[in-house]
Amino acid sequence: MRDRNGILLHFQKIMTSGMVVFLLIACSPAPAVTDTVTERSTTLAAPAGTSLPPTPEPAPTIARIPPALPGMYQSTLLHPLDVPRTYIQDTCQYLRNKWNPFSAQPGTVVMIIMLQSIYKGPVEETGGIFVGDLNIFMDELKRQSFVAINTKQLLAFMERNVYIPQRSVLIIQDSRRQADNFNKHFRGFWENWGWPVVNGFPSQPDTPESLWLENAQLENEGWVDHQAQGVMIGGSMNDDTSKAILTRELQGPKDAFAQYFHKNPIAIIWPGGGFGLRPVQAARELGYQLGFTTNSRGPVMYNWVPQADALDPERPAYAPEAAIGDPLMTLPRYWPSQVLQSIDKVRIMGNEAAEWAQANKEIELEYYDIVCVPTHGPIPEP
Numbered sequence: 001m002r003d004r005n006g007i008l009l010h011f012q013k014i015m016t017s018g019m020v021v022f023l024l025i026a027c028s029p030a031p032a033v034t035d036t037v038t039e040r041s042t043t044l045a046a047p048a049g050t051s052l053p054p055t056p057e058p059a060p061t062i063a064r065i066p067p068a069l070p071g072m073y074q075s076t077l078l079h080p081l082d083v084p085r086t087y088i089q090d091t092c093q094y095l096r097n098k099w100n101p102f103s104a105q106p107g108t109v110v111m112i113i114m115l116q117s118i119y120k121g122p123v124e125e126t127g128g129i130f131v132g133d134l135n136i137f138m139d140e141l142k143r144q145s146f147v148a149i150n151t152k153q154l155l156a157f158m159e160r161n162v163y164i165p166q167r168s169v170l171i172i173q174d175s176r177r178q179a180d181n182f183n184k185h186f187r188g189f190w191e192n193w194g195w196p197v198v199n200g201f202p203s204q205p206d207t208p209e210s211l212w213l214e215n216a217q218l219e220n221e222g223w224v225d226h227q228a229q230g231v232m233i234g235g236s237m238n239d240d241t242s243k244a245i246l247t248r249e250l251q252g253p254k255d256a257f258a259q260y261f262h263k264n265p266i267a268i269i270w271p272g273g274g275f276g277l278r279p280v281q282a283a284r285e286l287g288y289q290l291g292f293t294t295n296s297r298g299p300v301m302y303n304w305v306p307q308a309d310a311l312d313p314e315r316p317a318y319a320p321e322a323a324i325g326d327p328l329m330t331l332p333r334y335w336p337s338q339v340l341q342s343i344d345k346v347r348i349m350g351n352e353a354a355e356w357a358q359a360n361k362e363i364e365l366e367y368y369d370i371v372c373v374p375t376h377g378p379i380p381e382p
Helices: 002-027 034-045 091-099 131-143 151-160 179-185 187-193 209-221 243-260 277-285 336-359 361-376
Strands: 083-085 109-115 167-174 197-201 224-228 267-269 290-292 305-307
Touching: 091 361, 109 151, 109 336, 131 336, 151 167, 151 224, 151 290, 167 336, 179 187, 179 209, 209 224, 209 243, 224 243, 243 277, 336 361
Parallel strands: 109 167, 167 197, 197 224, 224 267, 267 290
Antiparallel strands: 083 305
């Protein structure tokens, strides 16, 4: 019995020792196998003595070289001394405006016409016209698809290529006129065709109140567009004109127009056709944005105004404008006697300019895409 108890006691000791060993094994950390697996995987992926292939580098970007831009359209129909000038300084802005599908089409042309008095009998002054001849050239303009515009439309077109009819005409009659003049000679064109007329109105101090008021009525009706023509009839401005007279001739109309027409004139029809660098600079400082001479050099287009560098002995009355460097303030005008014979030429120049633009469109658009898109954005889609 004693031996049996001894055997049981010995067996319990063995079991207790086994349980202790088991618990020690269970609580010990598992052996680390990560390094082995990683090393084995690495060994399998890249055996000894081999190297990984190099990562290919991206192909170098080749800089696009912008093409040389073509020159401007030239016309053999202009006098050899009358050379087209540009005035838009920003090439990218010019190209964006030119090819914007919502702007005026390339080749859009404007014929600016100057008129003095309109006569029922013999013409008594230079720049005057017989009423029958006026009707003839107006009908011819209409027949050849010209459309009359006003001064604001011309300014928007010349500065930003804002849409106007592809063949446009600006008709300017100089000097103070009674309402009867416009009613007899131009109201029919307004009512039948929607054609406005511009009046270069001198703001003389002795202008009767009644004349101001009847012209104000025409202005309010929206078809007679009054613009400034100085103050004193017969006056003229040049580089020798005193500052006091420049102020009188340029500020005077602004004051009078504000009082009677409730508008600010944006154009100066240079009195007597006289102009100069100082008058142009003074006009700009006072807010004028267009100026009209009596030089008959041709039509105008967006960023395209014919001007001369030097006095032409054959046309001594045409003062050269190019040295002033401001084509918008020295725009040309056709004399009434030249209109009928010039309509065909103006139409042809517009057509040729349109063809020239289309022939060079791809080059200009490529230049714009390379040079201008980063700063000016893409040209709008139609």
